[in-house]
Amino acid sequence: MNRLASEIMTVAPLIVVHPNDRVPKVASILRDHHISAAPVVDAEGKLLGLVSESDLIRHLGTEHDKRKAWWLELLSEGEDLATEFLDYLKEENRTAGDVMNREVVSVNEGTSVGEIVDLFAKHNIKRVPVVREGKLVGIVARADIIRSLASPA
Numbered sequence: 001m002n003r004l005a006s007e008i009m010t011v012a013p014l015i016v017v018h019p020n021d022r023v024p025k026v027a028s029i030l031r032d033h034h035i036s037a038a039p040v041v042d043a044e045g046k047l048l049g050l051v052s053e054s055d056l057i058r059h060l061g062t063e064h065d066k067r068k069a070w071w072l073e074l075l076s077e078g079e080d081l082a083t084e085f086l087d088y089l090k091e092e093n094r095t096a097g098d099v100m101n102r103e104v105v106s107v108n109e110g111t112s113v114g115e116i117v118d119l120f121a122k123h124n125i126k127r128v129p130v131v132r133e134g135k136l137v138g139i140v141a142r143a144d145i146i147r148s149l150a151s152p153a
Contacts, residue, residue: 005116006109008148009130009138016041016136019048019097026096027056037127040100045135049100050127056099106131107140113148116140 015033017026017040029038030053037052105119106129116128120142130138 003113003148004109005107005111005113005128005130005138005140008113008144009109009140010144011138014039014136014139017051017096018042019095019100021096023056023094023096023099026051030056039104039129039136039139040096041136047104047106047129047131047134047136048097049102050104050129051096051100055101058099059094104129108132109137113140113145117145 015029015035015038017029017038019040019042021029026038030036037050037055039047040049040051041047105123105125107116107119109130109132111130119128120126127139127141129136130140
């Protein structure tokens, strides 16, 4: 298959979140649009990261609570911690910028579908943002590749 990212990528409307969006808002966006991840962009559209369902739920397990209690105890050295700090640690106060993956594998519009498939396998990922000069212009997900297989050029 000799198709390029620009030929199969999803472009509009791109569902994105912003670094200051709180976790409940991000979760609502993912739910409402039936997607499992969204790019995190700044006001100019520059790609900052990617936030997935896994990123949102990572901190909800009981093991995380045990680890958090241990390091908070160590940090406080018997003193009360600031209420603002403790409130920040609550999941509903965290933001996309707090939980996003900053090490995002991205491609440009000229990347071949074959190269994208190789990236999916190499990095165990399901989607890649497509960028031009650092700005998000599209996204290629597994579903886009399946669609391209179903309707050859």
